[in-house]
Amino acid sequence: QSALTQPASVSGSPGQSITIACTGTSSDVGGYNYVSWYQQHSGKAPKLMIYDVTNRPSGVSDRFSGSKSGNTASLTISGLQAEDEAHYYCSSYSTNSVLFGGGTKLTVL
């Protein structure tokens, strides 16, 4: 099993929107609607931001949204804020297993 593929880094200016892609296969991302996204600030535990492809947990800003097309899931952050600067990880179910992406560093310019 290979990790899911994410870009190493993305950046954007305050107020802009960015999208982070997470590419897997038909055995994981493409085969199940069990994709989740986590935000991790330096030295902190990951925080769930999106679950089951499109759902936001209570308390997560509606500036965060998720989607999926085929074997690629995406996290979009609109109205970028300085506090959004962090690492973001996607995750997917894969037959009796869980895969994570390699992580994407978001820099708010």
Added chain:
Amino acid sequence: QVQLQESGPGLVKPSETLSLTCTVSGGSINSRSHYWGWIRQAPGKGLEWIGSIFYSGTTSYNPSLKSRVTISVDTSTNQFSLRLKSVTAADTAVYYCARHEGNGDFFDYWGQGTLVTVSS
């Protein structure tokens, strides 16, 4: 509010066994809706799922670690544990415990993490 707290030695010698415990508070580990998982993160690296357990003892493991990992649960103390044998420097990481929705879905509550260093 569910809280999880990892505990265990911060230093383990090469070839020995790493042992960690996760104590769950604010909720019961006997939940029929949740598994309980371990995830690790090597310094400067990404997240790696180690394995998960149901209150009944049913487990699932990362195939790459399966031969060295054992996860167990103690419902009387609301704890679950990780044992990783024959460790090497490559097992140095922050180890997190987390609540796992179903078996394979998202992790909604996480412990703060504990750094385990493998070194002689």
